[in-house]
Amino acid sequence: MFPALSWRFVGAVGVSSFLLCVSESKLYAASAGLTASVTAAVPAAASGPVSLHDAILAAWAADPEQRAYMADNTSARRRASAARSWFPGGPIVSGQYYDDHFIGSKVGYTTYQGSISVPLWLPGQGTATENAAKADEKVTNWQMQVQRLAMAVRVVDLAGQGAVLSARLNNLSAVSHVLEQTTQDVEHAWAAGEISGADHEAAVAEKADVDGTLADMGQQLEGVRAELETLTGRDTLPDLSSMDGRRLARDGYQLDVEQDPRIKLAEAQLKKAQASYSVARHSYMPNPQVGVMLSRQEQYASPWDTQIGVQFQVELPSEAVNTPMVMKEMQAVSRAEADKTLAHRKVLAEYRQLRAQLAAAAAQMRHARLGQEQSDLRASDLSRAWKAGELPLVEYLRARRTALDAANRQAQAEATMRTTIARIILMTGQTP
Numbered sequence: 001m002f003p004a005l006s007w008r009f010v011g012a013v014g015v016s017s018f019l020l021c022v023s024e025s026k027l028y029a030a031s032a033g034l035t036a037s038v039t040a041a042v043p044a045a046a047s048g049p050v051s052l053h054d055a056i057l058a059a060w061a062a063d064p065e066q067r068a069y070m071a072d073n074t075s076a077r078r079r080a081s082a083a084r085s086w087f088p089g090g091p092i093v094s095g096q097y098y099d100d101h102f103i104g105s106k107v108g109y110t111t112y113q114g115s116i117s118v119p120l121w122l123p124g125q126g127t128a129t130e131n132a133a134k135a136d137e138k139v140t141n142w143q144m145q146v147q148r149l150a151m152a153v154r155v156v157d158l159a160g161q162g163a164v165l166s167a168r169l170n171n172l173s174a175v176s177h178v179l180e181q182t183t184q185d186v187e188h189a190w191a192a193g194e195i196s197g198a199d200h201e202a203a204v205a206e207k208a209d210v211d212g213t214l215a216d217m218g219q220q221l222e223g224v225r226a227e228l229e230t231l232t233g234r235d236t237l238p239d240l241s242s243m244d245g246r247r248l249a250r251d252g253y254q255l256d257v258e259q260d261p262r263i264k265l266a267e268a269q270l271k272k273a274q275a276s277y278s279v280a281r282h283s284y285m286p287n288p289q290v291g292v293m294l295s296r297q298e299q300y301a302s303p304w305d306t307q308i309g310v311q312f313q314v315e316l317p318s319e320a321v322n323t324p325m326v327m328k329e330m331q332a333v334s335r336a337e338a339d340k341t342l343a344h345r346k347v348l349a350e351y352r353q354l355r356a357q358l359a360a361a362a363a364q365m366r367h368a369r370l371g372q373e374q375s376d377l378r379a380s381d382l383s384r385a386w387k388a389g390e391l392p393l394v395e396y397l398r399a400r401r402t403a404l405d406a407a408n409r410q411a412q413a414e415a416t417m418r419t420t421i422a423r424i425i426l427m428t429g430q431t432p
Helices: 011-018 031-041 052-062 064-082 125-191 197-232 245-251 261-281 319-387 393-427
Strands: 092-099 110-119 289-298 306-313
Touching: 052 064, 052 125, 052 197, 064 125, 110 306, 125 197, 125 261, 125 393, 197 393, 245 393, 261 319, 319 393
Parallel strands: none
Antiparallel strands: 092 110, 110 289, 289 306
């Protein structure tokens, strides 16, 4: 019904777009001071590096929903086994006792009666009940797969957010170090009367803004790490460096809508609704009962004191009971069919969005990398020009801010590209 989307990248436009290996930001490099500043700004990880693959597996292992789905799966399997029994219910035992002494009679008439009966399956009801339980088991299996996919996507998203925040922290720390030196130079120049108070205020304000943003980024990164710890048990940011175009080109991943776990779940839910509808149609009346009964009468000179017979009881069908039950299951089938169609549309749209997002992120990386290099050069040139007195301080600060924005855009584009590749791999049923 929906075409599969093939992901194969060949040629200069394809492979080269996704093989970009982004080096560490060269923006405002400062050796000892930069290292100390980054160490102070970025919270230390609780443990060593962890791959994205291991982080996803750890999240799956720690997910409490997995145990719940396993219990549901076991329940459905046992219900399917129980539906293969001979009778739809347990035996029914009944007994009666009659004695005329309670009403003051002197005849001495006493009767004991007892029976045992079992309910019977209606034609096709047992098979339909077993099929419904099996359909429920398949629904549980695919719910588990969808939950695993959602958990993995969440880990990937957090890894991408953490990568962006870490890069921004590094960029801001480098800028903070450079502005620290700039502020000291401005202080000396202002004290000597070489610059105006406005330039001094601009430098101090820019440094304060960068330091404030640095603290905010650190807090956001700590929040990402805290959420990662709740999912995986570790607060270490997963490594996304292996998520590049070479992996897509080498393994030839293909996205097929029909194989998506969410589509499989929608199909399983439809089959479950259809199986429940079949059970309702085969349960058009209460289960009949058949059994044996024994009667003993104690009466003076009675020639028939003990009797045994067969008991049969059946309730006739009722439209008032049967029709609402069947119509309810029919509505469930209609809703499941609609949900399946909507799931197809949603997943297909998501696949196309992933494709467009990957192409856009690759293009943004190329432009952001070039923009960062040029912004770095411009900021360096304007720094020398300002120190030589050839340019106002404000122009240099603007150039420094532009270079910072360019570095942040590159970090965002790189994280978007890598997380998109990871999600594509997840959608194919593989673990990145």
